[in-house]
Amino acid sequence: MNAKHVILIVVGIIVLMQVIRIDTVNPEAIPEKDFLNITQAPPEIAQILTTSCYDCHSHHTLYPWYAQIAPASWFLKKHINEGRKNLNFSTWADYTADKQISKKEDIIEELEEQEMPLKSYTLIHSDAKLTDDSRQALIGWFRELEE
């Protein structure tokens, strides 16, 4: 097998991978169930959350062009599925009061530890990176909701 064959096989595998598509249709977003709507979040808070968290934690995911290209598409979809499973701002009203409290605590913790948004995401979406000010603003808002 020479180099040409290897290249052909690799290209063939990449082409075949494209057959496995991901679903980029967002589940229905019901405004009455949405966190920002329910809490009447101020516009600046809504702006930060939508830009930095809603792609993975809501039904308002904006899929970039490479969402169509495997294997990037698979990683992206996995993050969105896991993100929504752990925390979904679009179905906030479905959480019990206790669950909402614990989610708010989780959010404050993730923000304080700078675990969210995921690094792999902010590498590409630099606008989603939280500044110290925007992080503090979010923490302040979630604390306020706790009271």
Ligand code: HEC
């Ligand atoms: C690129 C996708 C992505 C973005 C953007 C993102 N997250 Fe996440 N988030 C995840 C994934 C995946 C998990 C589950 C795995 C983990 O904990 O790492 C998660 C988990 C969480 C959890 C843990 C929930 C639990 O039950 O413990 C919280 C809280 C959270 N994210 C908050 C946020 C906040 C707040 C933002 C915005 C500042 C954000 N995330 C942005 C993908 C994302």
